Amino acid sequence: MLNNTLSKKIYPQYFIIPGFLLYTILFILPSVLGFGYSLTDWNVYTEKINFIGLENFVEIFTYPTNKLLIMNTIKYAITTTVFKVIIGLFLALLLNEGLRSKNILRTIFYIPAILSPLVIGLVFTSIFNPVRGLLSQFLNIIGMGNFTHEWLADINTAMPAVMSVEIWRFSGYCMVIFMAGLQLIPRSLYEAAEIDGAGKIQKFSHITLPFLTPSITINIILNIIWGLKVFDIIFVLTKGGPGHLTEVLNIAVFTQFSAGRYGFATAFGVVIFIFTSAIAFTILRLLNKKKVDFI
Numbered sequence: 239m240l241n242n243t244l245s246k247k248i249y250p251q252y253f254i255i256p257g258f259l260l261y262t263i264l265f266i267l268p269s270v271l272g273f274g275y276s277l278t279d280w281n282v283y284t285e286k287i288n289f290i291g292l293e294n295f296v297e298i299f300t301y302p303t304n305k306l307l308i309m310n311t312i313k314y315a316i317t318t319t320v321f322k323v324i325i326g327l328f329l330a331l332l333l334n335e336g337l338r339s340k341n342i343l344r345t346i347f348y349i350p351a352i353l354s355p356l357v358i359g360l361v362f363t364s365i366f367n368p369v370r371g372l373l374s375q376f377l378n379i380i381g382m383g384n385f386t387h388e389w390l391a392d393i394n395t396a397m398p399a400v401m402s403v404e405i406w407r408f409s410g411y412c413m414v415i416f417m418a419g420l421q422l423i424p425r426s427l428y429e430a431a432e433i434d435g436a437g438k439i440q441k442f443s444h445i446t447l448p449f450l451t452p453s454i455t456i457n458i459i460l461n462i463i464w465g466l467k468v469f470d471i472i473f474v475l476t477k478g479g480p481g482h483l484t485e486v487l488n489i490a491v492f493t494q495f496s497a498g499r500y501g502f503a504t505a506f507g508v509v510i511f512i513f514t515s516a517i518a519f520t521i522l523r524l525l526n527k528k529k530v531d532f533i
Contacts, residue, residue: 273508275500276295277291282499282500310484314397314404315464315517318405321401322404326410327412330417333417349410350407351410355470358403358471360474363390363475374386396476396484397483404471412457415456416450419449420450427445431444455522459521462514462521467510467514469486472485472489478493490503490506491507494506
């Protein structure tokens with residue numbers, strides 16, 4: 239009782255007012271206004287803004303190209319998330335062992351996550367160059383020069399190439415989160431399991447994996463959100479091409495705003511927000527059912 243009274247005296251509730259006002263002005267208000275504008279034909283060609291209801295959303299979900307953008311975004315988010323989580327978990331388990339160079343390797347694997355997407359895009363544009371690119375030169379050296387082609391312009395390799403850059407970029411970030419989770423697992427559990435004759439697979443499946451559920455939840459949710467909101471890395475590498483094969487929702491937002499269709503572009507933004515929220519909350523509820531409570 240004394241602690242509660244003391245905390246109220248030290249941290250009055252009105253301290254949250256500045257933060258709440260800032261959050262309201264910079265997030266809640268623009269979100270509400272954005273939803274309102276998504277129901278209009280607001281554009282650069284006319285001064286009058288007319289209410290058109292759900293016409294923008296009907297166009298988004300019925301026009302074939304827009305359906306492709308939605309599928310590209312979902313495929314990109316799910317695929318990159320799966321590979322980043324798996325690779326990040328593998329690296330975390332590897333570096334959690336007593337390697338002498340583990341601190342250096344942790345830094346090396348994490349560095350891509352803090353690099354500018356523009357820099358990464360320019361570097362990999364050079365790497366994927368079909369003539370002078372590092373990948374093509376490597377294939378020529380090992381006698382597989384026949385496989386060199388326009389990696390970012392070919393309909394079969396453009397999306398996998400872009401995904402590979404994203405996976406390389408954030409696998410180290412997932413690794414750091416998994417390593418933090420591994421540090422919280424009591425060593426006594428592993429010692430008890432060894433006494434009972436458990437092998438590495440049993441210890442991983444019955445101890446490591448259940449206790450890493452919070453880390454897995456965080457990684458999946460964060461990467462799904464980033465995947466659904468991706469823009470910069472794809473824009474730098476392919477600008478959505480060839481055709482619309484690597485175009486995603488946020489590139490469509492940029493394109494429609496550039497074309498002066500502000501209401502339609504805002505509707506795309508609302509779709510991204512709904513998709514992101516629905517998928518994130520669904521994953522959170524599913525994974526929380528398997529959450530391990532630490533004693």
